[in-house]
Amino acid sequence: MKNTILILFIALNFMAFSQEKTRILFILDASNSMNLKWDEQTRMESAKEILNQSVKDLNGIPNLEIALRVYGHQSNVTNTYQDCNDTKLEVPFGSNNTEAIRQKIKTINAKGATPIARSLEAAAEDFPNEKSRNFIILITDGLESCDNDPCAVATKLKEKEVKVTPFVIGIGMDLSYLEQFNCIGAYTEAEDKNSFQTVLKTIIDKALLNTTVQVNLNDANLKPTETDVTMFVYESGTNNLIHTLTHTLNRYKNPDTLVWDPFMTYDILVKTLPETFITKVKLHEHTHNTIQIDAAQGFLSLTSKYSAYNVNYTTRVSLIDHQKTINHQQLKSTEKYLIGKYNLEVFTLPRTYKEIEIKDKQTTSIDIPAAGTLELRLKTPATGQVFVLRGNESYEWVCNLNKKSTKQKWNLQPGKYKIIYRGKNQYSSSYTTEKSFTIKSNNTIYLTL
Numbered sequence: 001m002k003n004t005i006l007i008l009f010i011a012l013n014f015m016a017f018s019q020e021k022t023r024i025l026f027i028l029d030a031s032n033s034m035n036l037k038w039d040e041q042t043r044m045e046s047a048k049e050i051l052n053q054s055v056k057d058l059n060g061i062p063n064l065e066i067a068l069r070v071y072g073h074q075s076n077v078t079n080t081y082q083d084c085n086d087t088k089l090e091v092p093f094g095s096n097n098t099e100a101i102r103q104k105i106k107t108i109n110a111k112g113a114t115p116i117a118r119s120l121e122a123a124a125e126d127f128p129n130e131k132s133r134n135f136i137i138l139i140t141d142g143l144e145s146c147d148n149d150p151c152a153v154a155t156k157l158k159e160k161e162v163k164v165t166p167f168v169i170g171i172g173m174d175l176s177y178l179e180q181f182n183c184i185g186a187y188t189e190a191e192d193k194n195s196f197q198t199v200l201k202t203i204i205d206k207a208l209l210n211t212t213v214q215v216n217l218n219d220a221n222l223k224p225t226e227t228d229v230t231m232f233v234y235e236s237g238t239n240n241l242i243h244t245l246t247h248t249l250n251r252y253k254n255p256d257t258l259v260w261d262p263f264m265t266y267d268i269l270v271k272t273l274p275e276t277f278i279t280k281v282k283l284h285e286h287t288h289n290t291i292q293i294d295a296a297q298g299f300l301s302l303t304s305k306y307s308a309y310n311v312n313y314t315t316r317v318s319l320i321d322h323q324k325t326i327n328h329q330q331l332k333s334t335e336k337y338l339i340g341k342y343n344l345e346v347f348t349l350p351r352t353y354k355e356i357e358i359k360d361k362q363t364t365s366i367d368i369p370a371a372g373t374l375e376l377r378l379k380t381p382a383t384g385q386v387f388v389l390r391g392n393e394s395y396e397w398v399c400n401l402n403k404k405s406t407k408q409k410w411n412l413q414p415g416k417y418k419i420i421y422r423g424k425n426q427y428s429s430s431y432t433t434e435k436s437f438t439i440k441s442n443n444t445i446y447l448t449l
Contacts (some may be wrong), residue, residue, distance in 0.1 A: 021132040023065045023093055024058075024207055026051060026101070027119055029140035031072035034110035036141075039193055043141050044110040050197050051139060052102050054204060059098040061208065067093040067126055068101045071119045072112030082113035084146035089126050114145040120153045134161060135207045137200070202259050210286045211262035214255040217247060217270065217295035220339065220360035224255050226295045229271055236265035236280050257288070270295060273337045274319065274326045299363040300342075300356070301334040305370045305441065313368060316345040320355065331368060348413050350388050350398045371411040372439040376419075377448045378406040384421025386410070412439045421449065 028051065034044040041049070058066060068091040075083035091101045120136070127134050136157075206212055215231065216224035226247075233243035242264070250256045260266070262285040270276040272295055283289045302315055313331040318324060320341040329335050337358045346352035346368055356364050374386075383403050387395035395418060402408055403424055416438050422431040437445055 021063050023127055023132045024135045025067045025123055025126055027069045027138040030070050030108050030110045031114040032077045032111050034141050046193050047139050048105050052105050054200055055098050055101050065093040065095050067091055068104060069123055070108055071115055073108050076111045077113050084113055084115045086112045087115055087119040087122055116144045117153050124157050137203060205259040211283055212288045213258045213260045215291045216255055217293050220296040226297055232269040234267045236267045296339045296360045297336050298339055298358040298360055299334050299336055301363050301365045302329060302331050303365060304331055304368040314347045318343050369414050370441040371413060372441055373444040374410050374412055375446050376408045381406060381424040382421045383424050384419055387418050389416040414439050414441050
């Protein structure tokens with residue numbers, strides 16, 4: 001039984017010159033399973049609609065020839081029979097045949113088998129022998145249903161200077177079976193009709209421009225392992241935003257391949273913490289470009305023993321020797337930062353200050369002591385301040401007493417404290433009084449002044 005998957009394959013060759021002829025062969029799956037529903041249409045209706053529009057957009061492009069091969073459209077498949085030779089070049093290569101291909105697509109009905117390998121093998125003979133950049137785009141919804149080996153077909157395609165790379169549009173299924181195409185090339189995935197349309201456009205753009213890009217976010221070992229971060233790509237020196245992308249690694253853990261205009265210079269803003277910004281990036285035409293960005297990162301984890309008063313603690317993160325706030329990180333969370341040294345200001349009472357270092361792929365854990373509680377009772381309102389003893393040397397201000405209240409309460413970090421105060425209505429400094437106390441985690445101190 002055929003798997004319900006929609007697959008898009010592209011065969012390509014990067015030996016390119018600006019005036020060299022480009023040939024694209026579209027191969028359309030018209031097997032019986034293409035009649036199954038996909039969103040609001042059948043798979044066949046979706047494939048024909050998207051392919052028709054894509055072919056229309058190619059009309060009039062210089063130095064371009066296209067062709068159409070179809071399989072599974074001539075013989076009905078049954079429980080006892082399938083025609084593994086049901087593949088045919090319906091429209092040969094030509095420079096002005098977009099309308100002929102579009103009209104032929106409209107007449108195709110899905111009904112037969114899925115001879116993928118035989119169609120690819122026959123496709124090798126569809127290309128003229130003269131020098132050109134040769135591409136195959138295959139749209140199919142299932143596995144090979146006949147007995148040929150796609151790896152053997154790859155040899156014949158190479159003789160035509162064609163390299164095959166599969167692109168996959170899946171419908172929520174396990175795509176591991178596509179490992180059988182490893183001998184042909186890598187593949188990427190999408191999950192719906194809109195994604196299918198986007199990927200097909202990207203593939204055609206690659207064929208026409210033959211200029212591709214990958215952005216390597218390198219770790220400390222200069223390996224492109226960092227990912228899952230937003231990139232804003234601008235026209236260099238301007239605020240003209242060209243691309244907004246979430247950096248992605250493909251199924252083989254390599255940065256995915258993008259298609260950018262080779263005639264533009266770019267600035268790239270990577271939204272790491274802190275941001276990474278590179279400028280004046282220029283691409284080389286007709287080749288694959290690799291952009292290297294240093295983005296080694298580690299993790300900061302903020303933890304604390306249980307306390308009902310710790311839940312709202314926030315930590316201000318900044319680079320050492322820089323005042324700009326990079327992030328406000330919540331207690332009991334883990335965030336990713338570029339490697340380096342940072343200042344932390346934890347919004348405890350009193351404030352907690354730390355200097356830390358983030359190392360490549362390591363987690364730096366900071367434990368914030370659980371707070372204790374001071375409950376203060378005064379016979380009469382008083383004016384005064386609460387101080388904490390820092391390092392047995394000096395007292396640091398923590399907070400002021402409320403002059404209007406005789407009942408006050410604070411959640412304080414563990415440590416030694418002192419209240420210095422006098423009665424609100426006592427108008428001489430000689431009435432100043434001191435009271436020392438110690439706060440312990442998850443304990444409450446009751447003081448009456």
